[in-house]
Amino acid sequence: MMCPTCGSTDIKKNGTTRRGKQNYRCRDCGRQFVEDPQWKPKSADTKAMIDRLLLERISLAGIARVMQVAEAWLQGYANATYEAVPQQVEVIPKAQQRLDVQMDELWSFVDDKGNEQWVWLAIDARTREIVGCYIGDRSGTSAKALWNSLPAVYRQCAVCYSDLWSAYPTALPSKRHQPVGKETGKTSYIERFNNTLRQQVARLVRKTLSFSRRLENHIGAIWNFIHHYNATLRTKLAAG
Structure with a gap:
């Protein structure tokens, strides 16, 4: 021995x-x-597989069954993973030139449907990168937080297209904002990404049993997918 x-x-x-x-x-x-x-102790391969599964539309209970780990251990691992996720976008550097951004807000909830948490998102219409994100209520304060989450070059040079929700004009500079109807197609990319987000993140499905019980995990899971989504885009752009 x-x-x-x-x-x-x-x-x-x-x-x-x-x-x-x-x-x-x-x-x-x-x-x-x-x-x-x-x-x-869990092996590095096991943790790497769990990291990939956390990006899929699978509940924690489902991941625990697939990976044959205890749900209590997995919950602690997920908590630590989401706490470590940076809540700031990483995008390809842009020159100071005309940029087009599409904005929209996505309904979600934490613990029960009375606790609404709106996911505010901004996408670059050319590269399809997510360039801004904020999770909060549906007020002008949250719209302002979305604007502040944009990299500086977007706040200086971008024209932001949004729907006609009243919070946007109160938060965005008028020279940088243009409200439009859905029929214009100028918010189609962000609306399509909303669908992608709902399909990939189980806790955002409208009728789900995989909803978040902690706001911190809800926010962390969304940011975790956004970083993965942007990294995948950067890889494709570099290869193409």
């Missing part, structure tokens, strides 16, 4: 665990351990 920490074979018995298994202690480094422990 070898110590799992230092590899020493100078091992002695050290009582039993609360579950009745023989406990051992390394005389060299002091590490206590049991032979063939039930709990083992």
Whole structure:
């Protein structure tokens, strides 16, 4: 028998665990351990697969069944993953020139449908990158937060097309904003992305049992997909 920490074979018995298994202690480094422990650290391959599954329309319970991990462990892993996700867009650098941005807001909820959380999004009409995001209520304050989430070059050079929702004119500079009807097609890309988001993120499906119970996880899951979406676009643009 070898110590799992230092590899020493100078091992002695050290009582039993609360579950009745023989406990051992390394005389060299002091590490206590049991032979063939039930709990083992998850491999890097397992975590990498879970990271990919978190980007799909699968509930945490479904991922736990597929990967054969405990739901409690998976919930803790997902919490840590979402907390680490940056809440700021990463986009291809742009020159100071005319840019076209489409904006829209997407309904969602956390815990129950009375707790509405609107997902405000902005997309570059040429590259299709998501260039702004904010999750909050449907007020002008949230529209302003969406505007502030845009990279500086967009706030300086872009014309932002939105629907006729009243919050936009109160938050966006008039010279940078143009409200339009759906029939113009000038918000079609962001509306299509809303559909993509609902198809990929299970907690955004309208009639779902995979809804978020914590606002932090709701926000983290959305940002996690946005970063993946933009990274995939950058790879395609670089290859093409």
